[in-house]
Amino acid sequence: MSEPLKLGTRKSSLAMAQARAVAEAITARSGREVELVGITTYGDTTKAALAQIGGTGVFVNALRDALLEGRIDLAVHSLKDLPTTQPDGLVIAAVPPREDPRDALCARDGRKLTELSAGARVGTGSPRRAAQLRALGYGLVVVAIRGNVDTRLRYVAEGELDAVVLARAGLARLGRLDAVTEVFDPMQMLPAPGQGALAVECRAGHNEVDAALVELLRGLDDPDTRAAVTAERALLAALEAGCSAPVGAFGEVAEGEEGPELYLRGVVVAxxxxxxxxxxxxxxxxxxxxxxxRLAAEMLAAGAAGLMGERVP
Structure with a gap:
């Protein structure tokens, strides 16, 4: 019998839930057992705001090192955490079907955004969410926060904040949709590029064992999700913006008159x-x-560069 595959993941509750879902899919598809290996990343240990440390790669570099060193066979990432450049020797073998990528409001007393009074304190660790909240013009006080989902929801429950904004996908994977009081329409708040999607990464097939794993994982890939997030991440890369920049993007594949069409929206907010x-x-x-x-070029021509702060070459 084959040895269990070693699947690397961050140790947070959300990361482990995501990794378990992928592990179960692999076992269901192949009969191969999968062992989860928890790995601590720099982003898990630093107390600094993501905007200060740049965000790019802080949640994935330790996992990628473990892959390249052979300590794990594959890794599961939140795709929005991945830098847009792919390192030599590794491949994103699968992008499974995406969860709902929209952002969600979790407020006290079941309130929606329009029911929060001016001066209400709304927490987020995302410069993108903060900028779009301010752009809505409701006079909210946006508070920078860090911590896992439970920690952020506790800020609301204990009255330190009136609300927090989180990814609906993460709440769904943790079984915490009961905390959601409103899901944002993308016209109000575009999600982060890749939000709600997972990336299953492994070593590129330079030997028979690695090639067989790449082939196995490709069976988990969802073509529509991959096309959508490829467009979103290409936009981010062409804007030369890191994952902590105030950039939102959302791609959707739908049936058009002449076959499948990919519709992409992007926003950059001061x-x-x-x-x-x-x-x-x-x-x-x-x-x-x-x-x-192409969309990034149009946005830059319309003045997007001046709204992003320092760009990432």
Whole structure:
């Protein structure tokens, strides 16, 4: 019998839940047992705000090191945490079907956003969410926070904050949708590129064992999800913006008159919410990367660069 596959994951409750879902899918598909290996990343240990430490790679580098060193066979990442450049020797073998990528409000007393009074304290660790909240013009006080989902929800329960904004996908995977009081329409708040999607990464197939694993994992891939997040991440890369920049993007594949179409929306918002560039573009799933880069060029031409702060070359 084959040895269990070693699947690397961060140790948070959400990361472990995501990894277990992938492990179960692998076992169901192949009969192969999968052992979870918890790995601590720099992003898990630092107390600094993600905007200060740059965000890019802080939750994934330790997992990638473990892959390259052979300590694990594959890793599961939240795709929105991945840098847009792929390291040599590794491949994203699967992007499974995406959870709902929208952001969600979790407020006291079941309130929706419009029911929060001016001056209400709303917590988020995301510059993108903070900028879009300010742009809505409700006079909210946006408070920078860190911590896992339970910690953030506790800020609300204990009255330190009036609400927090979290990814609906994470709440769904943790069975905490009961905390959601409103799900944001993407026209109000575009999610982060890759939000709600997972990336299953392994070593590129340079030997028979690695090649067999790549082939196995490809069976978990969802083509529509991969096309959508490829376009979103191409937009982010072409904007030269890190994952802590105030950039939102959302791609969707739908059936058009001449076959499947990929619709992509993007936004860049000034940190104080005073200005934004919001554009969209349509193409085919096969040209997802080109579509993202084309939309980014249009956004830069419309002044997006001046709203992002320091860019990431």
């Amino acid at each position: 940190s104080d919410g005073s200005q934004s560039v919001r554009l969209s573009a349509t193409g085919t799933p096969d040209e997802a990367d080109q579509l993202g880069r």
